[in-house]
Amino acid sequence: METPVTLKSIPEPTLRRLPSYCNYLRRLNHLNQEFVSCTQIGQELDLDPTQVRKDLAVTGIVGRPKVGYPTRELFDTIEEFLGWRDAQNVFLVGAGSLGTALLGYTAFDQYGIRIVAAFDADPGKCGREIHGIPVFGLEKLPDLAVRMRIHLGILTVPVEAAQEACDVLVGAGIRAVWNFAPTALRVPSHVIVQNEHLFSSLAILSSKLTAALRETAHV
Amino acid sequence: METPVTLKSIPEPTLRRLPSYCNYLRRLNHLNQEFVSCTQIGQELDLDPTQVRKDLAVTGIVGRPKVGYPTRELFDTIEEFLGWRDAQNVFLVGAGSLGTALLGYTAFDQYGIRIVAAFDADPGKCGREIHGIPVFGLEKLPDLAVRMRIHLGILTVPVEAAQEACDVLVGAGIRAVWNFAPTALRVPSHVIVQNEHLFSSLAILSSKLTAALRETAHV
DNA sequence: TAGATTGTTAATCGATTAACAATC
DNA sequence: TAGATTGTTAATCGATTAACAATC
Numbered sequence: 001m002e003t004p005v006t007l008k009s010i011p012e013p014t015l016r017r018l019p020s021y022c023n024y025l026r027r028l029n030h031l032n033q034e035f036v037s038c039t040q041i042g043q044e045l046d047l048d049p050t051q052v053r054k055d056l057a058v059t060g061i062v063g064r065p066k067v068g069y070p071t072r073e074l075f076d077t078i079e080e081f082l083g084w085r086d087a088q089n090v091f092l093v094g095a096g097s098l099g100t101a102l103l104g105y106t107a108f109d110q111y112g113i114r115i116v117a118a119f120d121a122d123p124g125k126c127g128r129e130i131h132g133i134p135v136f137g138l139e140k141l142p143d144l145a146v147r148m149r150i151h152l153g154i155l156t157v158p159v160e161a162a163q164e165a166c167d168v169l170v171g172a173g174i175r176a177v178w179n180f181a182p183t184a185l186r187v188p189s190h191v192i193v194q195n196e197h198l199f200s201s202l203a204i205l206s207s208k209l210t211a212a213l214r215e216t217a218h219v
Numbered sequence: 220m221e222t223p224v225t226l227k228s229i230p231e232p233t234l235r236r237l238p239s240y241c242n243y244l245r246r247l248n249h250l251n252q253e254f255v256s257c258t259q260i261g262q263e264l265d266l267d268p269t270q271v272r273k274d275l276a277v278t279g280i281v282g283r284p285k286v287g288y289p290t291r292e293l294f295d296t297i298e299e300f301l302g303w304r305d306a307q308n309v310f311l312v313g314a315g316s317l318g319t320a321l322l323g324y325t326a327f328d329q330y331g332i333r334i335v336a337a338f339d340a341d342p343g344k345c346g347r348e349i350h351g352i353p354v355f356g357l358e359k360l361p362d363l364a365v366r367m368r369i370h371l372g373i374l375t376v377p378v379e380a381a382q383e384a385c386d387v388l389v390g391a392g393i394r395a396v397w398n399f400a401p402t403a404l405r406v407p408s409h410v411i412v413q414n415e416h417l418f419s420s421l422a423i424l425s426s427k428l429t430a431a432l433r434e435t436a437h438v
Numbered sequence: 439t440a441g442a443t444t445g446t447t448a449a450t451c452g453a454t455t456a457a458c459a460a461t462c
Numbered sequence: 463t464a465g466a467t468t469g470t471t472a473a474t475c476g477a478t479t480a481a482c483a484a485t486c
Contacts, residue, residue, distance in 0.1 A: 015422045019419055037443065054478090107401075152425075159242075203235065207229070282467080
């Protein structure tokens with residue numbers, strides 16, 4: 001009996017690294033480099049080669065000793081593995097400055113998602129298009145989400161409005177929320193939340209920087 | 220002899236969580252809640268109470284058994300610990316849509332940084348102001364960075380321009396780069412790079428979503 | 439062939455979680 | 463007082479790194 005490789009068993013750090021491999025492989029493809037080794041990938045991305053090998057293994061790809069992995073095939077395999085071959089339609093809620101920036105991000109369809117509509121509570125922003133994507137009033141969301149079979153919502157509203165907007169998404173049957181607001185969201189257990197908390201990164205960066213500057217000063 | 224608590228010894232996951240505590244504590248302060256326990260924080264942020272306690276311990280704060288931590292003091296201590304009490308001046312390179320969004324983000328000064336100038340290679344964007352912040356040509360950066368004692372640069376240029384722009388920052392004596400371009404940057408060892416790779420989050424989210432949808436379909 | 443590289447198993451490392459005495 | 467909570471030490475868990483045989 002086959003043991004299906006459930007996605008649950010794949011370490012999150014591995015998933016987090018896969019897109020970097022994609023980015024690098026895309027470049028190598030452009031340079032027409034036919035094969036690539038874990039050593040080379042590791043050097044470029046500052047990772048242990050063994051780790052790279054283990055990461056790649058989760059996609060099921062098989063390499064050739066002494067040769068490495070076929071660049072093109074490796075790229076395709078990772079893309080396929082992440083479900084990024086055909087982009088799914090998603091909604092964006094909150095057409096402020098950050099939302100607008102994401103609406104203008106044309107590369108998203110290379111990463112598995114296509115923003116097909118935006119929503120905002122402010123009537124002044126509705127009825128227009130931003131970067132070619134229509135903006136509707138938030139009250140239109142539930143109906144459209146069902147009709148368009150939307151599973152994923154991107155949340156770029158101000159922090160005070162986040163929970164309420166999230167509730168609308170959940171009420172509309174959405175299954176996953178990519179949350180850019182710096183707050184914890186309450187959702188039922190069947191809804192997945194991925195927080196994009198810029199300030200977490202900033203905390204790491206400022207800590208390291210402070211330490212580094214202090215060291216320099218002491219020398 | 221004292222053992223100075225170097226920042227190096229603090230786990231990165233802890234640093235990553237501290238800002239969430241800040242956000243929640245800010246809210247509790249508004250509600251005039253005087254004390255807070257690790258249990259309460261853990262419930263709100265979906266974390267183990269013991270983990271919260273250990274995280275808070277790195278800041279040096281001391282709680283009171285049965286009572287918890289004084290909310291206001293805890294908030295101040297974390298902010299102080301992260302060096303977020305007085306914001307430092309930083310530059311932003313790349314005044315495109317994402318850069319513009321970040322320039323409009325007024326809350327940054329609560330998180331330790333203040334963007335004082337933006338730079339762009341496109342002459343059409345220079346000489347203007349965006350959200351009240353002046354935009355200069357990239358060639359002006361080195362001189363201004365030295366004069367204004369800038370240590371941190373935010374990189375929001377397109378991926379093709381990232382390495383070159385990064386080199387300009389490094390050449391200008393910058394010590395840390397917050398990189399929003401989906402590529403690995405080559406920098407000398409004394410420069411800190413913090414990557415903000417949105418697609419890493421997206422990989423995790425789409426994997427989980429795909430798994431969840433597959434499960435639903437099978438039931 | 440020799441040597442670089444893969445695939446895999448074992449060892450290490452560090453973060454999370456559990457256990458528990460001390461405290462107000 | 464009783465019980466919730468802190469602070470700390472020990473156990474567990476999982477990811478990273480090291481070791482090594484197999485391979486082209």
